[in-house]
Amino acid sequence: MNCPTLLVQSHYADGELDSKQALVFEAHRSHCDACKTRQHHFMMETEALKTALRTDVEVLTVPQLHTAPSARYAFLTIALVITGAVLIDIAWQKLGVALSFPGWLNWLVPGVVDTAFNALDFFAGLLQAALGNGGRSLQTTLLWLTPVILLFAFVHRHARHNASMPALLLCIVVSVAYAPESSALDIRHDDDRITVSANEVIDDTLIVAANEVVVEGDVSGDLIAVGEKVTIRSKIGGNVFAFAEELEIESAINGTVFALGESVEINDTSISGNLFLAGEKFRNDSPVIISGNVLLAAKDAELGADIGRELWAATSSLVFSGTIAKDLRYYGGELELSGQAKIGGHLRAMVADEASVKVHDTAQILGERTVELVPEETSKHSTFDYYFERLMKLLAAFLFGLLLYWLLPSLRFMSALDGRDLLGASALGAIALITTPLLAVLVMFTLIGLPIGIAALLLWIIALYAAPVVAGAYLGDAILGNNEHHKPVLALLLGLLILFVLASIPFVGSAVRLIALIMGLGIIVRWLREFWDAQNYREA
Amino acid sequence: MNKAAFKAQYRAHYHQVFGLCRRMLGSTQDAEDATQEVFMKGYRSYAHYRQHRPFGPWIKSIASNYCIDLLRRRKRLAAVFSDIDGSQAEPIDTALATEDALINEHDAHSINEAVIALPEKYRLPIVMAYYSDASYEDIANKLGIKKNHVGVLLLRARQQLRHVLNSTIAEI
Structure with a gap:
């Protein structure tokens, strides 16, 4: 009689032969000594394998338990953020993409999205201005920085600790070697007067300080000018930082202008970047073209510039007679738009009374015109009630956090999420923020789905309140460190306190609130998923 | 907790x-x-x-x-198991087909080292079957192969182990 194949015998030894075949094999084995021996061998080998494999591997020292995000994910996160910034920047600056959130998002989170995006827009412009002088643009800086970080992350991951330090040094060397060239400095100062004549060309960044400064020669880099009276009448390749009692500019400036002066006049000038200006009096009579944003803080201002983006002005009085491609935001006393004024976006003014905004009949406002009245009382930041309210909110959030973590202690473990997980969770949070109410409303249209939809909406509202608390706890854990001496209550309080302080800062506050909301929602969604997985866990 | x-x-x-x-x-x-x-x-x-x-x-x-x-x-799994996926495994001798000593005649340390030295396609099924007590079906699902290939891999893994263990002894 033929013996079954080794494969069949092996299946039998492993208990994987089906019952019918097993009976056939057993019948054969009962009178076949060779198969009996073979089965015995199989069994002995299986036992030996199980015993050997379950013998602990000798480990001399058990390493420290790491629950903090690993370095490579931190590097990856930084690289991703930088890459994202590059792409947004390219889209923004090169392709002229106008970024604006659809209005219905504001319906979901009133006021937050709009303000956050405006703040983002503003600070992106500021960042670009700070980095983008001459041949060194934000894109090039970030583009070379990204591969350097990724290279280090790669080496750190694959070469491990023994090669990490040389790799870091190598990356620094590479960074320095490939970094865009920085301009040299030309520093001049005098007690009385300094004149850079028209036939002089400064191929560096020029720093000049005197009682009276006159710059008529071209400067290829940045210009920093300080004096009682500063006059700039030349081409400037980079940014201009000018501080003077009396400041006069008639130039072609290839960067951004930061100007501070008691009296500021800008005429016949083109500015490729933004204009940040603070002074008592500001006026311009002849054409000024500004490609970026204008931020103006002055007592009295007369402005007739062509502004490529937005004008944000805070003045006692402003007479505007130029054009603005996007919005005009005004805060202060009186605003007058003359007959030539043209606003491509919205006019949003915050003044004491409606009569303070005078718009000439022929002035054009293509978007909406909104006038908000400043409450009569003083700034909310200077009232006791404001701080009391904030304190109460902080206390409420803290107590809610304690309750939340008491009811759902496993949420606490989400602080061990690393950078990569947090990014993914935040993306989930953003999706949940938008889709949950939409899905809930859709479900409500079905009869059986009405209670489910209402329950989902209620949970979503609770999650909206819980999300910043969860984000605060994560932040607190990240700051205090997730070690043996970890004090979760203190971490929660610290995280919430930091979030509340940041959220109270104008402009930045809205962005902080939005980020905390998305991050917190993401952590909650992630926790729900892990909870679900744990319920379905099958013991090995 | x-x-x-x-x-x-x-x-x-x-x-x-x-x-x-x-x-x-x-x-x-x-x-x-x-x-x-x-x-x-x-x-x-x-x-x-x-x-x-x-x-x-x-x-x-x-x-x-x-x-x-x-x-x-x-992407190592796909590459490792691609050669057996969808095709018949190599024929296996019907006899024990080796003069090598059995695995159980070696100590635990040698067996472990021999397992680690095995190619991935044999090592993974061996570890999953005899360390984690996973069924052929579980192993097949996790490795993305067919259930009947698991038995083939395990059997061949045993043969390789015997061979590796005996070669080590011979070298000594």
Whole structure:
């Protein structure tokens, strides 16, 4: 009689032969000594394998338990953020993409999205201005920085600790070697007067300080000018930082202008970047073209510039007679738009009374015109009630956090999420923020789905309140460190306190609130998923 | 449940998890990294873990899944098992077909070293079957191969092990 194949015998030894075949094999084995021996061998080998494999591997020292995000994910996160910034920047600056959130998002989170995006827009412009002088643009800086970080992350991951330090040094060397060239400095100062004549060309960044400064020669880099009276009448390749009692500019400036002066006049000038200006009096009579944003803080201002983006002005009085491609935001006393004024976006003014905004009949406002009245009382930041309210909110959030973590202690473990997980969770949070109410409303249209939809909406509202608390706890854990001496209550309080302080800062506050909301929602969604997985866990 | 409790479990089970990762990944360095990742994952879902269950099998199931995922991410699984997927395995001798001594005639350390030295396609099924007690079906699902190939791989793995173990003795 033929013996079954080794494969069949092996299946039998492993208990994987089906019952019918097993009976056939057993019948054969009962009178076949060779198969009996073979089965015995199989069994002995299986036992030996199980015993050997379950013998602990000798480990001399058990390493420290790491629950903090690993370095490579931190590097990856930084690289991703930088890459994202590059792409947004390219889209923004090169392709002229106008970024604006659809209005219905504001319906979901009133006021937050709009303000956050405006703040983002503003600070992106500021960042670009700070980095983008001459041949060194934000894109090039970030583009070379990204591969350097990724290279280090790669080496750190694959070469491990023994090669990490040389790799870091190598990356620094590479960074320095490939970094865009920085301009040299030309520093001049005098007690009385300094004149850079028209036939002089400064191929560096020029720093000049005197009682009276006159710059008529071209400067290829940045210009920093300080004096009682500063006059700039030349081409400037980079940014201009000018501080003077009396400041006069008639130039072609290839960067951004930061100007501070008691009296500021800008005429016949083109500015490729933004204009940040603070002074008592500001006026311009002849054409000024500004490609970026204008931020103006002055007592009295007369402005007739062509502004490529937005004008944000805070003045006692402003007479505007130029054009603005996007919005005009005004805060202060009186605003007058003359007959030539043209606003491509919205006019949003915050003044004491409606009569303070005078718009000439022929002035054009293509978007909406909104006038908000400043409450009569003083700034909310200077009232006791404001701080009391904030304190109460902080206390409420803290107590809610304690309750939340008491009811759902496993949420606490989400602080061990690393950078990569947090990014993914935040993306989930953003999706949940938008889709949950939409899905809930859709479900409500079905009869059986009405209670489910209402329950989902209620949970979503609770999650909206819980999300910043969860984000605060994560932040607190990240700051205090997730070690043996970890004090979760203190971490929660610290995280919430930091979030509340940041959220109270104008402009930045809205962005902080939005980020905390998305991050917190993401952590909650992630926790729900892990909870679900744990319920379905099958013991090995 | 706090971190101190988890840390105690970590110390108690580090060796086992490291051993499993090393056997599955075949590299001490990868196993060290993987063990940390496994315990980090475990730490995050520790509160969901039902405490009346033993910690060891739970953390080892995470380790096993993590190692498989890691190999899949590195696209090694597909490459390793592509040669047997969808085709008939090489014929196996009907006799025991070897003069090599049986595996059980060697000590645990030698067997472990021989398992780690096995090619991935034999090592993974061996570890999953005889360390994690996974069924052929489970192994097939996790490795993305057909169930009947699992038996073939295990049988061939035994033959390789006998051969490797006896070669080592011969070299000595």
